[in-house]
Amino acid sequence: EVQLVESGGGLVEPGGSLRLSCAASGFIFRTFSMQWFRQAAGRGLEWVAYISSTSSNIYYADSVRGRFTISRDNAGSTLYLRLDSLRDEDTAVYYCARDRTFNYDSTGSADFWGQGTLVTVSS
Amino acid sequence: DIQMTQSPSTLSASVGDRVTITCRASQAISKSLAWYQQKPGKAPKLLIFKASTLEDGVPSRFSGSGSGTTFSLTISSLQPDDFATYYCQQYYNDFYTFGQGTYLEIK
Numbered sequence: 001e002v003q004l005v006e007s008g009g010g011l012v013e014p015g016g017s018l019r020l021s022c023a024a025s026g027f028i029f030r031t032f033s034m035q036w037f038r039q040a041a042g043r044g045l046e047w048v049a050y051i052s053s054t055s056s057n058i059y060y061a062d063s064v065r066g067r068f069t070i071s072r073d074n075a076g077s078t079l080y081l082r083l084d085s086l087r088d089e090d091t092a093v094y095y096c097a098r099d100r101t102f103n104y105d106s107t108g109s110a111d112f113w114g115q116g117t118l119v120t121v122s123s
Numbered sequence: 124d125i126q127m128t129q130s131p132s133t134l135s136a137s138v139g140d141r142v143t144i145t146c147r148a149s150q151a152i153s154k155s156l157a158w159y160q161q162k163p164g165k166a167p168k169l170l171i172f173k174a175s176t177l178e179d180g181v182p183s184r185f186s187g188s189g190s191g192t193t194f195s196l197t198i199s200s201l202q203p204d205d206f207a208t209y210y211c212q213q214y215y216n217d218f219y220t221f222g223q224g225t226y227l228e229i230k
Binding site for chain 1: 124221224
């Protein structure tokens with residue numbers, strides 16, 4: 001059974017930092033691209049970042065580029081998101097998700113999601 | 124950036140109805156579009172990818188169509204479990220964006 005479990009969320013002051021983790025199990029982690037998404041309370045979904053299976057391709061939303069860093073540890077089957085220079089508007093539930101592959105290619109859609117971890121940026 | 128515009132924002136329907144949600148891209152995205160269903164307090168669920176490919180385990184009453192700039196998600200006969208919020212997502216280039224969502228409510 002595919003499982004993705006996020007951790008690392010919490011309350012942080014504006015300008016502060018956090019590192020989110022996503023522990024993956026039930027599939028061969030090193031062969032899948034992975035993504036982070038977020039959703040502010042009562043709002044829609046927002047894509048945050050993408051990382052390919054070997055970390056050779058990394059993409060970010062404009063709203064987080066230069067402040068967030070996505071990375072992965074294939075040996076430990078863990079995805080990370082480093083959040084720096086946090087702003088009030090970064091407050092959201094952050095989800096990690098597995099990229100849906102099709103014919104062994106990444107599609108950009110996400111077929112398995114974690115339960116989310118809440119990041120609250122407030123003084 | 125590619126903008127995705129979903130319509131309607133809210134849709135009221137009854138069990139058994141056929142409903143269609145539309146998503147329009149600000150530029151052509153080929154068939155690089157997915158549809159998700161989300162229920163309150165839960166993570167989204169992938170329904171369709173590549174505009175029209177049904178995800179494993181998703182009931183066949185869900186279908187997707189379109190290419191280029193105009194896409195649609197159709198539910199052929201609404202079931203009680205289908206009342207939720209639906210999102211489209213484009214993944215044409217290295218910058219992915221969602222529509223604003225369609226809240227499907229019971230009439």
